[in-house]
Amino acid sequence: MKDFRNLKVWEKAHQLALALYPVTASFPRQEVYGLASQIRRAVSSIPSNIAEGCGRDGDREFARFCIIARGSASELEYQLLLARDLKLIQPEDYEELSAQTVEIKRMLTVLVQKLTADCARQPHPQLWLRPPGALGVSSRVRQVRAASSFEFPVFEAIDVA
Numbered sequence: 001m002k003d004f005r006n007l008k009v010w011e012k013a014h015q016l017a018l019a020l021y022p023v024t025a026s027f028p029r030q031e032v033y034g035l036a037s038q039i040r041r042a043v044s045s046i047p048s049n050i051a052e053g054c055g056r057d058g059d060r061e062f063a064r065f066c067i068i069a070r071g072s073a074s075e076l077e078y079q080l081l082l083a084r085d086l087k088l089i090q091p092e093d094y095e096e097l098s099a100q101t102v103e104i105k106r107m108l109t110v111l112v113q114k115l116t117a118d119c120a121r122q123p124h125p126q127l128w129l130r131p132p133g134a135l136g137v138s139s140r141v142r143q144v145r146a147a148s149s150f151e152f153p154v155f156e157a158i159d160v161a
Contacts, residue, residue: 002062004051009107013047013069016100023097027088035088039079045072046104063115070108077101 004010020043024036046069053065077098084094 002054004047004054007050007054007111009104009111010047010050010054012100012107013043013050013073013104016097016104017043017047019100020097023089023093027083031088035079035083035086039076039083042072042076042079045069046076050108059115059119063112063119066108066112066115070105070112073101073105073108077105 020039024039027036049065049069049072053062053069056062056065080089080094080098080101083089084091089097
């Protein structure tokens, strides 16, 4: 388990969240449950997902939560653009906040690449995808198709006799 507070990307995401709350507080009252709320949810989701990923088991899960955080950053990037175009934030504030968001996205991309590269070097047992006969019991393999009008991939099922 990693301590998320030690990650520079988490710190930057946390600082961005702190910076955006007063900005959204100045939005008109009719935006309290609209764009202001969406921006706050998206910006708080970034450091939250990083923190949650740190508490999960292994680099694969951590990478997955970093990808979710990156998605929230992309969502925030658009919401900031929309707020600027609606004249809810000043253009210079938009430039600064957008640049911080893009930097966080880049940092998350690099972190995900590192985590997935580390995972690729580690063996990953896929217990549910064993070759036929690997269970040590007499078994016969049959082809199974989903009974549907849709075309699903064929997979092997193991009949234990």
